[in-house]
Amino acid sequence: MKDYDAVPLVKLFEHFERLPGIGRKTAQRLAYSILEMDEKVVKDFAECMINVKKSIHYCKLCCNFTDRDICPICSDPERDTSKICIVEDPKDVKAFERAKEYNALYHVIHGVISPLNGIGPDQLHLKELVDRLSSGKIKEVILATNPTVEGEATSLYISKLLKPMGVKVSRIAYGIPLGAVLEYTDGETLRRAINDRIEM
């Protein structure tokens, strides 16, 4: 098959294809949709991309993405400042915020310990976490890494790191998700659910 596509269009296909979860056909569909957009909108989209990259950085306290020094969550006077919830990724903060239950602070470590990928504890944002705890205001750290091998190993590491500092360390509950059917729940989840049972 000869390649009849114009070079700028092929370059745009490739850029879209590099985004997570976007395959070749979707990338082409997205690139074509750019061609059908208003020129002003495309310009604004492109500038927005560059602008985000320039203006967004890590919050000095929690390492979540923000365009200020201290992010709006860390500087919100209405939030409980005695607890920190540790998450792997800024998207996890959004997930908790959507759930509207937790009203204290977060700390984003940006990844998990993964020796196979060459990621050790030093590459995670743990130093910033230890600094936050040294003030003594934090009473509890809640570990909310993903229930994967790496996520759990990371939680274990953080737990061992923080316990000597005299702070309460907990982790979110693993178990049967709401709306699930026991019959179709995987064995590992059932094992967790039965072992982590709670007295009623």
Place this chain on the structure above:
Amino acid sequence: MKDYDAVPLVKLFEHFERLPGIGRKTAQRLAYSILEMDEKVVKDFAECMINVKKSIHYCKLCCNFTDRDICPICSDPERDTSKICIVEDPKDVKAFERAKEYNALYHVIHGVISPLNGIGPDQLHLKELVDRLSSGKIKEVILATNPTVEGEATSLYISKLLKPMGVKVSRIAYGIPLGAVLEYTDGETLRRAINDRIEM
């Protein structure tokens, strides 16, 4: 839920969400992935978007997207110039080219007749098609619109428009797709398949 997101990031969420097939959560995931990219790559991506919009336009003959006056398919001396395949969309040209069977010309009409959406024949690129036929070199026009109500109505319209010009008008075959199971094929497709049967 308070909105804690930085304004530039929210704007980028919205831009991604405007793309076809991208919902809110995917848009956020894509925007976050931009944040994690190298600044140079993001700049190139953004410039590429603007550049595509500036340099890509319709081919003067077939109305497919190209960065030249006449697109590479129309100007390829190795292609059969006696046939034109009519498609709704540039993505359909790509689909036929992937199939590696058709080696003649295309004409992209950019849409279908759809009175409900206010799209009549005048909004489609049919004038350019009639101009191409007036040279007398084209012997056959193959209609390849989608098998939808609008697609078929559009094909019927084009067929009636072109027949007086003395050109052979055909349409691609509708029927059971290869690999499908008859038992699960919808009634409309089965009706088509039985009516359009071919003598062996």
